[in-house]
Amino acid sequence: MPSPSPKAIDPDSAPIGETLGSTGEHLAAAAALRESMTSTRARARWYTLAVFAAVGGAALVLIAYHKFGVLFPFLAGFTMVLMVPGGVGPLLLAGWGAATLTLLDTDYAQAIVLGPDGYRLAVYYVLTLTSAFFGGRLRSSKLHTLEREARLANALSRVQELYATTQEFHAQQRAERDLLEGILATSIAGVIVVDIAGAIIFANARAEEVLGLQASDLQGRRFDAPEWRHTDLDGLPFPDDRQPFAQxxxxxxPVFxxxxxxEWPDGRRKVLSINGAPLFEQNxxxxxxxxxxxxxxxxIVAERELRARDQRLDQITSVMPGIVYQYLRTAEGHESFPYISQLAxxxxxxxxESIMRSPTIAWNRVHPDDLPGxxxxxxxxxxxxxxxxxxxxVIDRKNDGQWRWLSGQALPQRGTDGSTxxxxxxxxxxxxxxxxxELRQVQRIESVGQLAGGIAHDFNxxxxxxxxxASLLEFDAEPGGDVAISxxxxxxxxxSGAALSRQLLGFARRHVMAPRTVEVTAIIDRAIPLIRRLLRERISLQLDIxxxxxxxRVDPxxxxxxxxxxxVNASDAMPDGGELSIRCTLGVGDAESLALPNAPxxxxxxxxxxxxxxxxxxxxxxxxxxPFFTTKEAGKGSGLGLATSYGIVTQAGGTMSISSVPGQGTVxxxxxxAADGVADVAVVPEKPAADGTETLMVVDDDEPVRRVTAATLRRRGYHVLEAPGGLEALRLGRSLGRPVDLLVTDVVMPGMTGVTLARxxxxxxxxxRVLYLSGYPEGTVTQHGIVPDGVELLTKPFDIQELSRRVRTLLDQPVGD
Structure with missing residues (x-):
């Protein structure tokens, strides 16, 4: 049967299906037979079986001959047909062998060869070989039929497989083509293929949109056509060697x-990002x-706007008094600074940039005591x-490792991914x-000062x-008597309490400065007892005056x-004991000899x-x-001692300097x-006489003070009027019908102050004439602690001798002096 042409085969047609069905039961056998026939080992097996068939055939013929005495050659042929599956060749071999082997039997050979029936030998060979020949032909014809059917079925199967494979290949090609076309059609990037001559041979729809041309206009056009002016991002000509095609x-x-x-001739301009890759030939x-x-x-426009905005932000944040920042922490704990201003x-x-890459750099600069917080x-x-x-x-490593205080404030926002x-x-x-x-120090000093001032006022x-x-009692008592002594x-x-009060006001800087010309030795003699009480037990005091x-001229x-x-500072510097020395000398002042820049x-x-x-x-x-600088522990020093001392000295027209060597001490x-003239001397108390008859108005809200003041002046012969406050004194004065010779008034009083009353x-x-009395005059009759000219102030506490002297002095002065 001729093999069908592959072009004429339709795997879905009925004849092929029926053919495959009719030969289905032979397919396995035919395929096995065809495989066996084409195998060298299979042929060797067939001829081996032929040998066995010959032996078997000869044995059957001999057995029948000995049993029945009759020759049955067909038994040999029947045995060979059953045993040998091959064609004519193996059967003929088996038949020849069976006839020959039969002759090996002596009795049989003698009967056939030596006996009168010699013709039987020829008949035996002929019948055996004929039986083998026709059996082989029969078997061979059947095998050829099966083999042809198997070949046809195999051919049809291969054609069907080829057809199915071809259909699958075409379907895959169509799917891939559709996918590629879909990708090219929907791609956000334009796809352009340029041959090695520079001509455009393909462009997708997006490329047409980007370049502003139709496909028909793009075909054959060069990528560097003169209508397209290639520029860099700043509008300058784009170098040819940097063109993606050239690269x-x-x-x-590939390039990326x-x-x-x-730029187009009509002024339109676009900025493109181009990726390129070569397409290779088979060679x-x-x-x-x-x-x-x-x-x-x-x-690009957005990036430039973003850069401009960042620049504006940097400009704004650079003048802000702080570090503007964004701090990000993910849900997993990873952290970063997306933004931080240059002030950092x-x-x-x-x-x-380092902080933004690694926030650890910033955290490493935080003080170890503050980082946990x-x-x-x-x-x-x-x-x-x-x-x-x-x-x-935080530590500022660019400025000698100084610690700086930062105050951080921020508002958190939660992201959809759980980050903050x-x-x-x-x-x-x-x-x-x-x-x-410093303000806390000042407030503390001010608080202490206000407290000290209030205490001093009442205490004074x-x-x-x-x-x-006591002075009045002493004056009235018998001199030398017990009452006078007490x-x-x-x-x-x-x-002594008055001295302590003045020191308290001095600490509170509420004192009234009353500079006097005093002997240096008198200053030292006055201060030494106070200094000795301040020194530790193991500190010795040495004087060189x-x-x-x-x-x-100072306020003593x-x-x-x-x-x-x-x-006090020297004592604190010598906790284990030492020596404090005070030396005073008279010299000539100049900056060079005294090594002081502002020496008088x-x-x-x-x-x-x-x-x-x-x-x-x-x-x-x-x-x-x-001011406020101290090396002492917190709570043990205000940092005002030396600063206040320096202010007092400079206010007196002098200067102060410090020299020190670690481990050796301080000077x-x-x-x-130096003051000219003689030192002012204190008035020596003496028994006063009644030396005045003028009318005086004494005003004080403190009744004991008012009483003792009035009593002292009355003992001097003055006519004294008393009032417990400013309003009462004003009403009393207006009711007299004549002026009083001297108004003696307290400064700080409820209702109307002494200053208002005097006015x-x-x-x-x-x-x-007015004489002010006060134990706390700061801010009332003084200016910066100094009593102005024309104002007479007697500070409390005072003794009766000083009061009498000041009153008499004022009354003796001409009005207007």
């Missing part, structure tokens, strides 16, 4: 994100170049989504914290009464405070207070005179102008 042809490698602009040469073209004009570099000495507060803010605020210290971002600001509050500390009133009453002791104790150390009480401040010229008095304590470093020495040098008396011509 791919030159290197044979090559950015350049294209390895470049056949064409495929490009992916993306219009990034809007992206100046504030903590860290590069901004920063982390804990940030965690709570992230957990509760509450505003974050915290003050902490804080928008906030770090403000450098180093100066503010220092000012706050009490002391005024005690001193006055009264004198009471007055002395009260005067020149016999004629001169005179200075305030200068006592200066010396005590220096003594002319005769000067030099005070040197030195100790053998721990000394100071140069840095500490340079800052020692700064404080005070230089004051009304002078305005209404109710008096021509």
């Amino acid at each position: 791919v042809l030159r290197t044979g490698e 994100d090559v950015r350049h602009g294209i 390895g040469g470049i056949e064409a170049v495929v490009f992916g073209v993306t219009d990034i004009t809007d992206v 570099e100046r504030a903590i000495g860290a590069d901004v 920063v982390m804990d507060s940030t965690f709570r803010s992230q957990r509760d989504l509450t505003p974050w605020a915290y003050d902490f210290r 971002i804080w928008n906030g600001v770090f403000i450098d509050v180093t100066d503010r914290r220092r000012l706050e500390d 009133n009490v002391l005024t009464t005690i001193i006055g009453e 009264a004198g002791q009471i007055r002395a104790a009260a005067e 020149a016999g004629d150390a001169g005179r200075v 009480a305030l200068f006592d405070q200066v010396l005590m401040n220096l003594a 010229l002319g005769p000067v008095v030099v005070f040197e207070v030195s100790d053998t304590g721990a000394g100071m470093t140069e840095e500490t020495r340079l800052r020692a005179l700064e 404080v040098k005070i230089v004051l102008p 009304e008396y002078l305005a209404e011509a109710l008096t021509t």
